[in-house]
Amino acid sequence: MMSTVFSLNGTKVAFDGDPDMPLLWYLRDHAGLTGTKYGCGIAACGACTVHVDGSAARSCVLPMQSLAGKNISTIENLGANGLHAVQRAWIEEDVPQCGYCQAGQLMAAADLLKRVPVPSDSDIATISNLCRCGTYPRIRKAIHRAAAMLREEADA
Amino acid sequence: MSTLSRRAFMQLSATALGGLVFNVGFPARAKAFADRVQGPWVFVRIDPDQPIVIGARGAEIGQGVKTSLPMLIAEELDVGWPQVKVEQLPYALIPAETEAGIAAKYGPQGAGGSTSIPDGFEELRQVGAKLRRVLMQAAAERWQTPIEALSTRDGRVLHADGREIAYAQLAARAAELPISEDPVALKSAKDFRIIGKATRVADAEDIVTGRATFGIDARVDGALVAMIARCPYFEGDIESLDGRAALAVPGVRHVVRIPRPDPDKGLVTNLAAGVAVVADDTWSAKKGRDALKVTWKRGPWSGDSSAALEQKALRALDDPGSSFDDARSDGDFAAARASAARVIEADYFMPFLAHCTMEPQNAFIDLREDSALLIASMQSPGGASRMINAMTGINRLNIDIRMPRAGGGFGRRLENDFVAEAVHIAKAIGKPLRLIWTREDDMQNDWYRPSGVHRLAATLDENGALTGWSHRAAASDRRFRLPDFADASSWIACLDPDAFPAGCIANYQAEFMPLEFGLARGWWRGPLPSFTAFAIQSFVDEIAAAAGQDPLAFRLKLLGEAREMPYSDHGGPTIHTGRLAGVLKRAANEIGYGINTLPEGHGIGMAVHFVFGGYTAHAMQVSVREGRVRVHRCVCVTDVGQVVNPLGVEAQMMGATIDGLSTALNLQITVHDGKIEQGNFPDYPLLRMADAPDVEVHILHTEFAPSGAGEMGIPTVAPALTNAIFAASGKRIRRLPIGNQLQS
Numbered sequence: 001m002m003s004t005v006f007s008l009n010g011t012k013v014a015f016d017g018d019p020d021m022p023l024l025w026y027l028r029d030h031a032g033l034t035g036t037k038y039g040c041g042i043a044a045c046g047a048c049t050v051h052v053d054g055s056a057a058r059s060c061v062l063p064m065q066s067l068a069g070k071n072i073s074t075i076e077n078l079g080a081n082g083l084h085a086v087q088r089a090w091i092e093e094d095v096p097q098c099g100y101c102q103a104g105q106l107m108a109a110a111d112l113l114k115r116v117p118v119p120s121d122s123d124i125a126t127i128s129n130l131c132r133c134g135t136y137p138r139i140r141k142a143i144h145r146a147a148a149m150l151r152e153e154a155d156a
Numbered sequence: 157m158s159t160l161s162r163r164a165f166m167q168l169s170a171t172a173l174g175g176l177v178f179n180v181g182f183p184a185r186a187k188a189f190a191d192r193v194q195g196p197w198v199f200v201r202i203d204p205d206q207p208i209v210i211g212a213r214g215a216e217i218g219q220g221v222k223t224s225l226p227m228l229i230a231e232e233l234d235v236g237w238p239q240v241k242v243e244q245l246p247y248a249l250i251p252a253e254t255e256a257g258i259a260a261k262y263g264p265q266g267a268g269g270s271t272s273i274p275d276g277f278e279e280l281r282q283v284g285a286k287l288r289r290v291l292m293q294a295a296a297e298r299w300q301t302p303i304e305a306l307s308t309r310d311g312r313v314l315h316a317d318g319r320e321i322a323y324a325q326l327a328a329r330a331a332e333l334p335i336s337e338d339p340v341a342l343k344s345a346k347d348f349r350i351i352g353k354a355t356r357v358a359d360a361e362d363i364v365t366g367r368a369t370f371g372i373d374a375r376v377d378g379a380l381v382a383m384i385a386r387c388p389y390f391e392g393d394i395e396s397l398d399g400r401a402a403l404a405v406p407g408v409r410h411v412v413r414i415p416r417p418d419p420d421k422g423l424v425t426n427l428a429a430g431v432a433v434v435a436d437d438t439w440s441a442k443k444g445r446d447a448l449k450v451t452w453k454r455g456p457w458s459g460d461s462s463a464a465l466e467q468k469a470l471r472a473l474d475d476p477g478s479s480f481d482d483a484r485s486d487g488d489f490a491a492a493r494a495s496a497a498r499v500i501e502a503d504y505f506m507p508f509l510a511h512c513t514m515e516p517q518n519a520f521i522d523l524r525e526d527s528a529l530l531i532a533s534m535q536s537p538g539g540a541s542r543m544i545n546a547m548t549g550i551n552r553l554n555i556d557i558r559m560p561r562a563g564g565g566f567g568r569r570l571e572n573d574f575v576a577e578a579v580h581i582a583k584a585i586g587k588p589l590r591l592i593w594t595r596e597d598d599m600q601n602d603w604y605r606p607s608g609v610h611r612l613a614a615t616l617d618e619n620g621a622l623t624g625w626s627h628r629a630a631a632s633d634r635r636f637r638l639p640d641f642a643d644a645s646s647w648i649a650c651l652d653p654d655a656f657p658a659g660c661i662a663n664y665q666a667e668f669m670p671l672e673f674g675l676a677r678g679w680w681r682g683p684l685p686s687f688t689a690f691a692i693q694s695f696v697d698e699i700a701a702a703a704g705q706d707p708l709a710f711r712l713k714l715l716g717e718a719r720e721m722p723y724s725d726h727g728g729p730t731i732h733t734g735r736l737a738g739v740l741k742r743a744a745n746e747i748g749y750g751i752n753t754l755p756e757g758h759g760i761g762m763a764v765h766f767v768f769g770g771y772t773a774h775a776m777q778v779s780v781r782e783g784r785v786r787v788h789r790c791v792c793v794t795d796v797g798q799v800v801n802p803l804g805v806e807a808q809m810m811g812a813t814i815d816g817l818s819t820a821l822n823l824q825i826t827v828h829d830g831k832i833e834q835g836n837f838p839d840y841p842l843l844r845m846a847d848a849p850d851v852e853v854h855i856l857h858t859e860f861a862p863s864g865a866g867e868m869g870i871p872t873v874a875p876a877l878t879n880a881i882f883a884a885s886g887k888r889i890r891r892l893p894i895g896n897q898l899q900s
Contacts, residue, residue: 029437034373035366044837075366087364098218099363100514100563125846132514134814136848
C-alpha cells in the first residue's frame with residue numbers, strides 16, 4: 001500500500017493505514033492531537049475544523065487518502081509561536097463556556113480573518129459552527145476584537 | 157504535623173519546597189482524613205515562588221464553577237486572583253459514620269439544580285478564612301505581636317507598623333499550627349475584592365489552545381476503543397447477532413453483547429440492549445459496528461408515538477371522568493368557574509427534547525480486581541461511583557474518578573448510563589477501554605425532557621377582574637424507569653403548583669396526570685420551570701389581552717405587594733413577589749416598553765419566572781415577516797442574589813437565552829413506531845451564529861443569599877418570544893417549537 005505523505009503542523013508525516021479513515025480520527029487516535037473535537041461526523045457542526053493548505057476544513061469528512069501533499073494545521077499549531085489574535089481575543093472576551101466547540105470556532109475565525117480582515121456581522125454570520133452553550137454573542141465580539149488586534153499589529 | 161478538626165477534617169502539611177498544603181474533608185462524621193485513592197490533589201498549596209494552587213471541586217460543564225468556586229476560597233484567603241492557579245480536584249470519598257460507611261471528601265461535587273454556589277458559598281469561604289488565620293498566626297509569632305495588629309492583602313500579611321511578609325514565607329511554620337475548629341469570621345460583602353468582580357474563565361488559555369482535556373480526550377496507553385450498536389426500540393432486545401464480519405474488520409478485537417435493562421428494576425444501569433464492537437481505534441470500531449449483522453426485537457413500547465401521546469393527553473384533559481392528581485387547591489376554582497362572567501382557556505404543547513451536548517457521551521474505564529479508574533465527562537460523579545460499585549462490587553473507596561471538563565451537561569450527564577455500558581464491556585474483555593458515542597447514538601439514546609399538554613383556564617368577573625386560575629397538565633410519567641424517584645410527586649418537573657400566580661389569586665388549582673410512555677425521561681436545563689413557564693407566562697398574556705389590559709401592568713398588579721410566599725419545590729422554601737416584579741420592571745424599562753416608539757410591525761413581549769431560587773425576566777422586540785420571526789432586541793434581567801462572578805453570570809444568561817431561542821424556534825424530538833426520528837444536527841437544528849441576536853444582560857445586585865445561575869436564564873425565553881410575536885403580529889403561538897407556524 002502506498003503511504004499518504006503530508007505535512008502536519010509543519011512536520012512531514014506518512015500514513016499507511018486505512019485510506020478511508022477521516023483525518024479527525026487520525027489526529028485524535030494516532031497523532032495524539034486531541035484538541036480537534038468530534039461533534040457530528042457529517043461536517044454539520046464544525047467542532048473538528050482544521051486548516052488544510054491554510055483554509056478551514058471539517059476533518060470528520062476528510063479521508064486520509066485525500067491529503068497527499070497537503071499542509072494540515074490544527075488548533076495545537078495555531079498559537080505555536082505565541083497566541084494568535086483570535087486566541088487572545090477569545091480570552092479577553094471570556095468566550096468559552098464548556099469550551100468543547102471553541103477549537104473549531106477559533107480555526108474558523110482565523111480562516112475568516114485571513115480572507116476578510118475587516119469582517120462585518122454578516123461576514124461573521126457565515127461561520128456556521130455550532131455552539132450548544134450559546135457563546136455566539138461573545139464570539140462575535142471576539143472576532144471584531146481580533147480583527148482590530150491584527151490591524152494594529154500590521155500597522156506596527 | 158497535622159491538625160484535624162471535629163467539624164471538617166482540615167489538614168496542614170509541610171511541602172518539600174518549604175511551603176504548605178491545606179487539605180480539607182468536609183463530612184461531619186468522617187472517620188479518617190485520607191481517601192484511599194491518593195493523589196497530589198489539595199484544596200490549597202502555597203509554595204515559595206509558585207502560584208497559589210486552589211483546587212476546584214465541582215464538575216465543570218460550562219457553568220463556570222471551575223472559576224467561581226475557587227474564587228470563594230481566594231477571597232477569604234485574601235490572595236490576588238492573578239496569583240492563583242486553579243486545579244481540578246477528582247471525586248473523592250473517605251470513610252465516615254454514615255449508612256454507606258463513606259462520605260464525599262470534598263463536599264458536593266456534582267452539577268445539578270444550580271446548587272454549586274449556594275452549597276459552597278459559606279463552606280468554601282471558611283476554607284480560605286481558616287487558612288488565612290493560620291498564616292496570620294505564624295506572622296504574629298514571628299513578629300511577637302498580637303494577631304489583632306495584623307491584616308492581609310494579596311497574599312501577604314501586613315503589620316500596622318508597615319512591615320509585611322508573603323504567605324509563602326510563613327507557610328512552613330503555618331503548616332505546624334492548629335486550625336480553628338470553629339467557623340471563623342468572614343469578610344462582609346463590602347470588603348470583597350474577588351467575589352463580585354468580573355473574572356475570566358480560569359483555564360481559558362488551555363481551552364483556546366486545545367490543551368484542555370474533556371472526557372473524550374482521556375488517553376491511557378493500551379486502551380481499546382468501543383462503540384455500541386443499540387436496540388432502537390425502548391426495552392427491545394437483540395433478536396439475532398452475527399459478529400463475524402465485524403470481527404473480520406482489521407483492528408477489531410471483540411464483539412460483546414450488552415444486556416438490556418431489567419424491566420422490573422427500571423433504568424438503573426444502561427438504557428438499551430446492544431452489541432459493542434471493541435477495536436484498536438475509533439475508526440476500526442466504527443467500521444466494525446457498521447459490519448455487524450444484528451436484528452432487534454421490538455419490545456413492549458414499539459407502538460409508541462409522540463403524536464399518540466399528545467392525543468392521550470388531550471383525551472385525559474377532555475374527559476370529565478379523568479382522575480388528576482391534586483397538586484394545590486386554594487379557594488374554590490369550580491365555584492369561581494360556575495359564577496364567572498367569562499372563562500378563558502388555552503392548551504400549550506411541549507415537545508420532547510434531547511440534551512444534545514456538543515461532546516457526545518463517552519467514558520474511559522480501567523477495571524482491576526479490586527480497584528477501578530474512571531475518566532469521563534459527568535454531572536454526577538457520585539452516581540458513577542455507586543454504579544461501578546453496584547456492577548462490580550469494588551469498594552467505592554478504591555474507585556478513582558477523574559473529572560475532566562465536560563463538553564456541556566444541560567442535565568444529560570446527571571445519568572451515568574454510559575459508565576454502565578463501559579463497565580459491561582470492561583467486565584467482558586478484561587482490558588481498559590474508552591467507549592465513544594456517535595452523535596446519532598447520543599440523540600437517539602437520551603433521557604429526554606418530558607412531553608405533554610398544559611391546559612390553562614382563567615375566570616373573569618363582570619368587571620374583567622381575574623377570579624380564578626386552573627392549571628392542569630398531562631405529560632409523560634416520571635415513575636416509569638426512574639426507580640430513584642419512585643416516591644416523588646407524580647408532577648415532579650412537569651407542574652409548578654407554587655409558581656406565580658399561585659398565592660396571587662383567590663381560587664387557584666393545579667392538577668396533573670402522568671401518562672405512561674416508553675421513552676426514558678431525564679432532567680433538562682431548568683427542568684421544572686423550563687417545562688411550565690411557557691404555559692404560565694403565555695396565559696397571563698392571553699388573559700391581559702382578553703381583559704383589555706396592558707400585559708406589564710396586569711402582571712405587576714397580579715404580583716401585588718412585595719412579599720414572600722411558601723414555595724415547596726426546588727429553590728424554595730419561599731418565592732418573593734418583589735423580586736419577580738423587580739426583574740420584570742427593569743426588563744420593561746431597559747427595552748423601553750411603553751416609552752420607545754416601535755417601528756411598524758414590531759412588538760415587545762415579556763415574561764418573568766422564579767427559577768431555583770433566582771429570578772429572571774426577558775423582554776424581546778421582534779417583527780414577523782414572510783413567516784419568520786426576527787429578534788431585534790433581547791433583554792435579560794436576572795436577580796440571583798449575591799453575585800460571585802458577574803462575567804460568569806452574564807455568560808450563563810446570554811448562553812441560556814440563546815439556548816432558549818434555539819429550543820423555542822426549532823427543536824423537538826419525535827417518536828414514531830417506537831423509535832426516535834431524529835439522528836444528527838440536520839434533524840435537530842440548533843441555532844447558529846447567523847440567527848443569534850446579541851443579548852443585553854442586566855444583573856440586579858441584591859443582598860439576598862446567592863442562588864446559582866446556570867438554569868435561571870432559560871425558562872422565560874420562549875414565552876417572552878411568543879408574547880412578542882403576538883404583540884407584533886397578533887398570532888398566538890401555543891405549541892413549541894415555533895417551527896413553521898408563522899408561515900400559515
